[in-house]
Amino acid sequence: MKTQNEKLLIVVAGCIIGIIGSLLVYFGNPANMGFCIACFIRDTAGALGVHRAAPVQYIRPEIIGLVLGSFLMALFSKEFSTKGGSSPATRFVLGFFVMIGCLMFLGCPFRMILRLAGGDLNALIGMAGFVCGILVGIFFLNKGYSLKRTYRQPVSDGLVLPIIQVILFALLCAAPAFIFFSEEGAGPGAKHAAIGLSLVAGLIVGALAQRTRLCMVGGFRDLVLFKEPKLILGFLAIFVSALVMNLILNSATDGVYFTLGMAGQPVAHTDGLWNFLGLFLAGFGCVLLGGCPLRQLILSGEGNSDSVLTVLGLFVGAAFAHNFGLAASAEGPTPNGKIAVIIGIVVVAFIGCINTFMKKEK
Amino acid sequence: MNTIDARGLSCPEPVMLLKQAMSSGASSYEMKVDCKTAKENVTRYATSQGYKTDVKESDGEFTLTFTK
Numbered sequence: 001m002k003t004q005n006e007k008l009l010i011v012v013a014g015c016i017i018g019i020i021g022s023l024l025v026y027f028g029n030p031a032n033m034g035f036c037i038a039c040f041i042r043d044t045a046g047a048l049g050v051h052r053a054a055p056v057q058y059i060r061p062e063i064i065g066l067v068l069g070s071f072l073m074a075l076f077s078k079e080f081s082t083k084g085g086s087s088p089a090t091r092f093v094l095g096f097f098v099m100i101g102c103l104m105f106l107g108c109p110f111r112m113i114l115r116l117a118g119g120d121l122n123a124l125i126g127m128a129g130f131v132c133g134i135l136v137g138i139f140f141l142n143k144g145y146s147l148k149r150t151y152r153q154p155v156s157d158g159l160v161l162p163i164i165q166v167i168l169f170a171l172l173c174a175a176p177a178f179i180f181f182s183e184e185g186a187g188p189g190a191k192h193a194a195i196g197l198s199l200v201a202g203l204i205v206g207a208l209a210q211r212t213r214l215c216m217v218g219g220f221r222d223l224v225l226f227k228e229p230k231l232i233l234g235f236l237a238i239f240v241s242a243l244v245m246n247l248i249l250n251s252a253t254d255g256v257y258f259t260l261g262m263a264g265q266p267v268a269h270t271d272g273l274w275n276f277l278g279l280f281l282a283g284f285g286c287v288l289l290g291g292c293p294l295r296q297l298i299l300s301g302e303g304n305s306d307s308v309l310t311v312l313g314l315f316v317g318a319a320f321a322h323n324f325g326l327a328a329s330a331e332g333p334t335p336n337g338k339i340a341v342i343i344g345i346v347v348v349a350f351i352g353c354i355n356t357f358m359k360k361e362k
Numbered sequence: 363m364n365t366i367d368a369r370g371l372s373c374p375e376p377v378m379l380l381k382q383a384m385s386s387g388a389s390s391y392e393m394k395v396d397c398k399t400a401k402e403n404v405t406r407y408a409t410s411q412g413y414k415t416d417v418k419e420s421d422g423e424f425t426l427t428f429t430k
Contacts, residue, residue, distance in 0.1 A: 003406055079398055081422060086372060141378060149370030213399050218373060226377060226407055290372030 014237025055187020065202015095313020137287025
């Protein structure tokens with residue numbers, strides 16, 4: 001595909017994704033949370049009972065749609081290919097701590113954009129941390145960081161996460177007693193668009209993200225490393241379209257979709273230092289992983305079993321975050337959460353060092 | 363010709379390897395990748411550096427030749 005066509009495609013896709021992000025809030029999702037990979041994996045973990053935080057338990061169809069949308073698009077474009085073996089355990093640990101960072105900030109990089117588009121200026125401080133984390137990750141890349149290559153794996157390995165998503169969807173629809181759903185008014189988990197809408201939104205965004213290689217970390221990373229603007233254009237398109245859509249919804253409906261400021265923002269806190277450090281950890285970890293949480297879901301749908309391990313790391317990280325009081329809330333970060341973020345930065349830096357400076361040549 | 367094997371590597375390692383190799387200023391390079399994303403990324407970078415790209419696909423792997 002010609003470079004100009006690629007850029008046009010990602011801008012159009014970004015605009016569609018931004019509009020879908022805003023509309024999901026209109027149809028019932030929590031404010032500034034049309035999409036949040038971290039929050040939605042956390043909600044799903046809660047629904048399965050691996051954490052018992054009552055306000056955040058719901059099997060999010062958006063996640064199911066993202067994986068299956070990517071899977072179907074990869075099948076259609078003959079890109080589905082099962083690969084793995086590139087330091088899977090390390091990727092699990094990185095995924096775990098990326099989640100710890102995201103739940104300190106209260107959102108993944110995708111939600112960071114949507115929070116900015118909703119006027120939440122805390123996300124600007126988060127974005128500063130995110131960019132700094134990416135820059136530190138780039139330092140390691142420039143020094144030769146690598147988790148080594150993948151190899152082909154049996155096809156069945158690449159089908160694991162898509163099949164899990166189908167099972168999750170069945171559980172969501174059947175709602176058996178052993179699945180936990182946040183009760184009305186209990187918190188963000190109780191706010192959601194209709195199942196069908198959320199699923200279709202996820203499928204569309206998953207397919208578009210697979211086709212365009214959309215990645216929130218990749219945008220800043222490629223701009224700094226190669227002066228390549230393609231991915232950052234997608235990032236900007238999501239921001240602009242979600243912002244415009246929020247302003248339209250603000251004036252055309254009774255709801256509040258855009259409030260400029262820091263205090264009182266939905267599902268957010270105002271502790272700048274920890275917003276910064278939370279997304280610093282997420283940005284740093286995601287560069288070492290090769291992509292943001294959204295990208296990991298998309299790669300999982302394409303058959304990358306290392307990304308499946310990363311998603312499992314995110315899932316377990318979310319469970320730990322709520323079982324051990326690590327996740328922040330609207331009241332701010334917890335002492336345990338601060339310690340976990342510091343440990344996370346140390347661990348991710350350690351992973352960066354040993355895979356950069358202690359590599360044995362083949 | 364310089365040959366770079368970037369099969370199986372995560373983003374953005376294939377482009378970094380190509381960038382590193384192209385800093386030597388040779389007139390041609392050969393590169394192996396095993397996914398379309400890497401193929402697109404290295405092709406875009408080579409084009410930005412003024413190289414023409416020739417692609418051969420075999421069994422899901424791509425051999426790219428960049429010439430100036």
